[in-house]
Amino acid sequence: MxxxxxxxxxxxxxxxxxxxxxxxxxxxxxxxxxxxxxxxxxxxxxxxxxxxxFKEAATTEKDFFLQKEFLFMGMLAILAGISTRIIFHFVELQTIAPINLAFGVLPFIAAYFVYKNPPKKSVLYFLVLLFLISGVYLNLLPLEYTDSIILAYLHLPVFLWLLVGLAFAGNKFGNDSTRLAYLKFNLNFAMLYASLAISGMLLAAVTMQLFSFIGLNIEDFYFSNIVLFGAAALAVVTAYVVSRNLKLAKNVAPYIAKIFSPLVLVTLIAYLIAIIWLGKNPFLDRDFLLIFNGILLGVLAVTIFSITESGSDEKKNISDYVNFSLIGLALIIDSVALSAIMFRLTSYGITPNRIAVLGVNIVIWANLIWIMLSYLRFLRNKTGPSTIQDAVTKYLPVYGIWAAIVIFTFPLIF
Incomplete structure (x- = not known):
């Protein structure tokens, strides 16, 4: 047979x-x-x-710790929601700045990472101290929206984001692969949080519409007590889900990066052509210069996340050439922005905003140069892709240092 x-x-x-x-x-x-x-x-x-x-061996001890971690995450999510609601109450009373809402979420995400990956006591104390100092210092500033204080508010999320990264890394804060993992975590976090938030918004819309049918307007109450609480708690839950290595986020992220990079490249080229065609001048138009810098930050973010999701194989593909082109365009934009801000500094004098924009552009310009040179060596087969990722991960502390300079010195100097 x-x-x-x-x-x-x-x-x-x-x-x-x-x-x-x-x-x-x-x-x-x-x-x-x-x-x-x-x-x-x-x-x-x-x-x-x-x-x-294959079935993973499930011991009683392991189940206990998984359950304990889940319960701890749930407690942190509830505390984040409550803290955010309390902070929002004082924001409504105009006794504290709205940026304090960041302290209703980020410290709790950091606490989850500390619990999940306990660092040395010195790292833990350093982390807690920086959160406390930044929170106390921020609220010692006058509640006035001067240029220097607004700049401190704008740079605070960057500083706190890097503190959360320190909690994520634990004892491996100097490890480039851990920094790369944190960047990937952020991309997966953003996608999953956005998906869950859209579902939450649909639920909120349906809920408010249902109550309006019976003559009750619950919009203010629902936003202040349900939406705000849910948005803060959801951030902690999303961090937990992503850190548990959710397969959906892990599998979708590389495709999102590969799809968005060429779309951003095409859009950016079309936009730059339109700028030239219409004769827009960032040297004289202050608002347009700010938009120009916003575009630069967006391109930098897309490029970095695309690089972090590119993998560690030695093979070049179309995505690498797209990323290289994006970096080239970003360098052109940054160079124009640097020239424009230098022109405005020499022509109109020194202000906190101009110094801050100049500093940000110099920091980004240096990082882009490093990434571009690394990419050039990779495309010429002189190095592997890890050198490109090193250009991203090794430079991350520089952004935190600049943010700290703006937060802690600008309000005092200006």
Whole structure:
């Protein structure tokens, strides 16, 4: 009798077995059962048997710690929601600045990372001290919206974001692969949080509409007590889900990066052509210069996240050339912005805003140069892709240092 078992036919062909499994897992498992019964001593089939029937050993101790971590996350989410609502109350009374809402979320995400990956006591004390100093200092500033104080408010999220990164890294804060993992975490966090937030907004819209049908207007109450609480708590829950290595976010993120990079490149080229065509001048138009810098920050963010999701294989692909082109355009934009701000400084004098914009542009320009040179060496086959990722991860503390300078010195100097 002729044997038509495809698994047996491909038992010496690993690629063939993998192809059969991907084409029809159900038929593969059926043929595999027969093949493994006939060839129980085959090491190849033994590996496939473990792959098909593997179940993670679940010990009571492990279940306990997983449950404990989940409960701790839930407690932090509730505390984040309550803290945010309390802070919002004082913001409404105009006794504190709205930027304080960041302290209703980010310290709790940092606390979850500290619990999940306990650092040395020195790192923990340093982290707590910086959160306390930044919170106290921020609220010692006059509640006036002068240029220097607004700049401190704008740079505070960057500083706190890097503190959360320190909590994420734990004892490995100097490790480039850990910094890269934190950047990937942020991309996955943003996508998952946005998806959940959209669902929450739909629920809020339906809820308010249902209550309006019976003559009750609950918009103010619902936003202040439900939406605000939920948005803060959801941030902690999302951090937990992403850090648990959610497969959906992990698999979607690289594709999102690959899709958005070329779209941003095409859009940016069209926008720059339109700028030239219409004769827009960032040297004389202050508002346009700010928009120009906003575009620069957006391109930098897209490029960095695309690089972090590019993988560590040695093969070049179209995405690398797209990223390289994006970096080139970003350098052009940054160079124009630097020239414009230098022109405004020499023509109209020194102000906190101009110094801050100049500093940001210099910091970004240096990072872009480093990334571009690393990419150039990679495209010429002189180095691997890890050098590009190093240009991103090793430079992250510089952004934090500049943010700290603006936050802690500008309000005092100006």
């Amino acid at each position: 002729e044997n038509n078992n495809k698994v047996i036919e491909n038992i010496a062909d690993p690629t063939g077995l993998e192809r059969l499994f991907r084409e029809d897992p159900k038929d593969f498992k059926k043929d595999f059962a027969e093949a493994f019964e006939q060839n129980p001593d085959s090491p190849v089939l033994a590996v496939w048997h473990e792959r098909l029937h």
